[in-house]
Amino acid sequence: MDDLIGQPLDRIDGRVKVTGRAVYAYEHDVPNAAYAVMVVSSIANGRIASMDTRAAEQAQGVLLVITHQNSLKVPGAQNQSKTSPPGHAVQALQDDVVYYANQPIGVVVAETFADAIAGAQLVQVTYAPQPPQMDLESRLADAYAPDKAGGGGDPAASHRGDVQAGMAEAKKSIDYVYRTPFEVHNPMEPHATIAVWNAPDRLTIYDATQGVFSDRGRVASVFGLPPENVRVISPYLGGGFGSKGPVWSHVILAAMAAKQAKRPVKLAVTRPQMFGMLGCRSETRQAIAMGAKSDGAITALRDDTVSHTSMFGEFVEAASLPARMLYQSPNNSTSQRLVRSNIGQPSYMRAPGEASGTYGLEAAMDEMAYALKMDPVEFRLKNYAETDPEENKPWSSKSLRECYLQGAKHFGWSKRPLEPRSMQDGNALIGWGMATSVYPTRRSVSNASARLNVDGTFSVDAGTQDLGTGTYTIMTQVAAEAFGVDAKQVRFRLGDTILPQTPVSGGSQTAASTGSAVHLASQALREKLIQMAIRDARSPLSGLGAQDVILNKGRLYARSNPARGETFRELILRSGQPHVEAKAEAKPGAEKDHYSMYAFGAQFAEARVDADLGQIKVSRMVGCFGAGRILNAKTARSQFLGGMIWGISMALYEYAAVDKRLGRWVNNNLAEYHVPVNADIGKIEAIWVDEKDDHVNPIGAKGIGEIGITGAAAAIANAVFHATGKRVRDLPITLDKVML
Amino acid sequence: MKPFSYFCPATVDEAIQGYGEAQETRFIGGGTNLLDLMKMGVERPAHLIDIGRLPLMKISPHGDGVRIGALISNTDAANHELIRTRYPVLTEAILAGASPQLRNMATMGGNLLQRTRCYYFYDPSYQECNKRTPGSGCAAIDGYNRIHAVLGQSPQCIAVHPSDMCVALTALDAVVQVKGPHGERSINMTEFHRLPGDTPQVETNLQSGELITAIDLPSIPYGKQSHYLKIRDRHSYAFALVSVAVVLDADEDGTMRHVRIALGGVAHKPWRATKAEKALTGEKADKKTLRAAAEEELADAHGYEHNSFKIELAKRAIVRAVTTVVGGQQNG
Incomplete structure (x- = not known):
């Protein structure tokens, strides 16, 4: 059983999901529940002049209509400085101000969902509108520098060496602006919350959340409750991608509505409403300049990124971070600035910073390679950073060189002609492109408990979440391996604040944080059981040394x-105990002070572009990653592929279309907001190099939720250039941008 | 969604009688579009007449052509032997649209009445839409109009008809059979949909209470020489930016005796490309002739901030689609 970790074990939760028995947030059966539907603003800036709720209140089944005029006042919701993080400032009907389109401005509570929807359509709103501010380019002069950037709290700017001198030293240089659009997470499962007040000061929330404990903490603070009075339950998620990390307005509104209606309340965000109040990936403007000597050595690199934040909070789409550490550029400068816009709060979206940032940087690297007439892989190897050039620290581990070489070999890169527009098949121009992937390895304090039950099975608990990515499965594997039992002998529970405290599932940290806690708790229980046996005169193992006991196939033996x-x-029957338990806390140690910790990868893509019509298809893609210990080969592969496919989406399909006059995203449904469908995906492969990292955390996993999307869009954009000879510098690369 | 009454008649006459004079009545077939619009609050019918059980579910030879019952599903029509063998361009067009699940539900009659996907029409929280609220204005003209019309639009409306099926039917000169309070009549496909003019809210020439009962396809001996080219932002489940249905009869030396071309994604109705057809009839399908014909067809085209690319794209699409058929990569 030693090798259970890493095995492509089928998802523990697969069967309940495909048979429809997995209970998602909105589906929990709560007696006497009423249904809430939000009313949202149709303007993006201004004030509510009036809300006429009479027709709604008289409509069939409607119990209550809440607006800013009759809402429960929750002072905690107003706790906003303009630099508070996503989810901190919520729009909970506390005043008449409209900051963005689709902002909640009312809640209709009714006996049925249909009654609530019908009632919401009857609320008449008049506004005192102001012109919305949503354009980036025309307001660059207004951009300000935030204090910090990125999930790791990095400085908003960085400098090493002398960029001007480095540029002067360069034989070839480039200087371009790369743009990425607004994107909206759109998990398949819309956000939903059920709020049940068990007592005036005790609340249970069934929520689609990536962080049951952070959810609990925020809700408790808004309603002025001790955290232990709030229980959050979230056993299954239909995707999150970061949008279910922060606590958004609808969660507070569900609890508020339940309090005011004196009934449990179910509230689901509708698909069109998901475009605004639940976070987004901000549009970015990445100005990148680079210089290199004729041998390919980069002499200078500058990346100045501007993105949006909301009018009431702050989030930096830290696209300049990869430019700080990915290459050995001696003269390097980066900056992040923000403009305030009439949009919902931009927030974390799968590989925040790196997804957008690796597009700009890696497209620029491609342009530089062409300027130097160098192979793009060779150019990257020439500038390979053996240590972190920004932090001056060694990498905890780095397999990027192997990723380049193995990925290139797998893809057949060596047959690539250097010249663009040199491969054609009928009407299709064919191009090959590549790019580097990178995502930081982080972890947070996490707890877990493990228990041997009286029937000889094991229970392992941690409050954590499974976004649909495999948390149930990998945690079971980690525990079962420690006990030397089949995975079926372990029951892992998650998604509940009555379980041991864990961090939010974001930043690719669940495997590293909670995986480590489960590992430590399981190891502790294992030690406890061995001690029980060897110290018990009635055990056949009595008197053995702990190191002489093997746990395998459900037994302890010499x-x-x-x-x-x-x-x-x-063992347990003889002990007379109902169970034996061990708990553990895993927390970040000094590793961060000594090492720079990242997962790396290399992506290779083939694009076929119709020479006349501009239609693009990614016909082939290979991603090769070095991401520490892989806990489950099957769920890992799915994670990598999912990221890569989202990269295809970012490159070719996805954008929230802006009507700047109205300050609204107009394509607010899944028919018009395009993400790839099966027909868009060609042959796609994810492979990885074996990487042992003893520094990152006790189980050596780097986290793989996000790295797959990084670099993917650039690899495709670079392939489109190689196919057509036309460089498109704003995503997505739709057919009109290449055909004309 | 507004509460509504529901009636499920057994005969066409019952359905028509049930419709009566009520303004707020809608026939519902597959419901793939109407239910969406009801959820959005764009359609707010007080009465629904479910025509799903009417005996309009046959595909059969009709004279020299074929008659398709209005309640045949898109899937069944596309896969029917009479359609696949005689009118493969219709099969291609239907299968290029929507998703298998939607095609299984959507009916032939209902597809004729698909409504535009203009963002500003589909969401009543936009105040301006002459199609939804006559006289309120058009938000798309100065808004985000990438998917909008370049041919035949008016200052009142620049929406496009979203159907793929209808583009093929237009090229095939299909005839729509309807029955209403005043009896039966036939409407040629090219006359079925309307350009927006000053009344974009009136999308077809159906009269109030008229029910589509069948679609007739005339005999077209060269029907196999055809192709439906759909150009879109992703390879499935996306509406056409531009599409072209071509059916033609070419000599062995490439001279085209008959040419039928219809365009989708460019206008408020499926756009029969009569100018291009005329320019190409009797000509050989060389690139220069094709390009000239396409130029002529699009000569009056007018684009907006985000959709001007459609004009050039439509020209190239015409050239490509005809070239594909003449080049022998056609259906059949």
Whole structure:
């Protein structure tokens, strides 16, 4: 059983999901529940002049219509400085100000969902509108520098060496602006919350959340409750991608509505409403300049990124971060600035910073390689950073060179002609492009408990979340390996604040944080059980040293004599205890001070572009990653592929279309907001290099939720250039941008 | 969604009688579009007449052509032997649209009445839409209009008809059979949909209470020499930016005796490209002739901030689609 970790174990939760028995947030059966539907603003800036709720209040089944005029006042919701993070400032009907389109401005509570929808359509709103501010380019002069950038709290700007001198030293240089659009997470499962007040000061929330504990903490603070009075339950998620990390307005509104209606309340965000109040990936403007010597050595690199934040909070789409550390550029400068716009709060979206940033940087690297007439892989190897050039620290591990070489080999890169527009098949121009992937490895304090039950099975608990990515499965594997039992003998529970405290599932940190806690708790229980056996005169293992006991195939037995041993059931029955438990906390240590920790990868893409009609298809893609220990080959592969496919989306399809006059995103449904469908995906492969990292965390996993999308869009954009000879510098690359 | 009454008649006459004079009545077939619009609050019918059980579910030879019952599903029509063998361009067009799940539900009659996907029409929280609220204005003209019309639009409306099926039917000169309070009549496909003019809210020439009962396809001996080219932002489940249905009869030396071309994604109705057809009839399909014909067809085209690319794209699409058919990569 030693090798259970890493095995492509089928998802533990697969069967309940495909048979429809997995209960998602909105589906929990809560007696006497009423249904809430939000009314949202149709303007992006201004004030509510009036809200006429009479027709709605008289409509069939409607129990209550809440607006800013009759809302429960929750002072905690007003706790906003303009630099507070996503989800901190919520729009909970506390005043008449409209900051963005689709902002909640009312809640209709009714006996049925249909009644609530119908009632919401009857609320008449008049506004005192102001012109919305949503354009980036025309307001660059208004941009300001934030204090920090990125999930790791990095400085908003960085400088090393002398960029001007480096540029002067360059033989070739480039200087371009790269743009990425607004994107909206759109998990398949819309956000939903059920709020149940069990007592005036006790609240249970069934929520689609990536962080049951952060959810609990925020809700408790808004309603002035001790955190332990709030229980958050979230056993399954239909995707999140970061949008279910922060606590958005609808969660507060559900609890508020339940309080005011004196009924449990179910509230689901509708698909069109998801475009605004639940975070987004900000549009970015990345101005990148680079110089290199004729041998390909980069002499200078500058990346100045501007993105949006909301009028009431702050989030930096830290696209300049990869430019700080990815290449050995001696003269380097980066900056992040923000403009305030009439949009919902931009927030974390799968690989925040790196997804957008690796597009700009890696497209620029491609342009530089062409300027130098160098192979793009060779150019990157020439500037390979053996240590972190910004932090001056060694990498905890780095397999990027192997990723380049293995990925290139797998893809057949060596056959690539250097010249663009040199491969054609009928009407299709064919191009090959590549790019580097990178995502930081982080972890947070996490707890877990492990228990041997009286029937000889194991229970392992941690409050964490499974976004649909495999948390149930990998945690079960980590625990089962420690106990030497089949995965079926372990029951792992998650998604509940009555379980041990864990961090939010974001920043690719669940495997590293909670995986480590589960590992430590399981190891602690294992030690406890061994001690129980060897110290018990009635055990066949009595008197052995702990190191002489093997746990395998559901038994504890002597290393020297496998016949000498007993089952877990025999051990616990004899003890007379109902169960044996061990707990553990795993927290970041000094590793961050000594090492720079990242997962890396290399992506290779083939694009076929119709020479006349501009239609593009990614016919082939290979991603090769070095991401520490892979806990489950099957769920890992799915994670990598999912990221890469989202990269295809970012490159070719996805954008929230802006009507700047109205300050609204107009394509607010899944028919018009395009993400790839099966027909868009060609042959796609994710491979990885074996990477052992003893520094990052106790289980050596780097986290793989996000790295797959990084670099993917650039690899495709670079392939489109190689196919057509036309460089498009604003995503997505739709057919009109290449055909004309 | 507004509460509504529901009636499920057994005969066409019952359905027509049930419709009566009520302004707020809608026939519902597959419901793939109407239910969406009801959820959005664009359609707010007080009465629904479910025509799903009417005996309009046959595809059969009709004279030299074929008659398709109005309630045949898009899937069944596309895969029917009479359609696949005689009118493969219709099969291609239907299968290029929507998703298998939607095509299984959507009916032939209902597809004729698909409504535009103009963002500003589809969401009643936009105040301006002459199609939804006559006289309120058009938000698309100065808004985000990438998917909008370049041919035949008016200052009142620049929406496009979203159907793929209708583009093929237009090229095939299909005839729509309807029955209403005043009896039966036939409407040629090219006359079925309307350009927006000053009344974009009136999308077809159906009279109030008229029910589509069948679609007739005339005999076209060269029907196999055809192609439906759909150009869109992703490879499935996306509406056409531009589409072209071509059916033609070419000599062995490439001279085109008959040419039928219809365009989708460019106008408020499926756009029969009569100018291009005329320019190409009797000509050989060389690139220069094709390009000239396409130029002529699009000569009056007018684009907006985000959709001007459609004009050039439509020209290239015409050239490509005809070239594909003449080049022998056609259906059949």
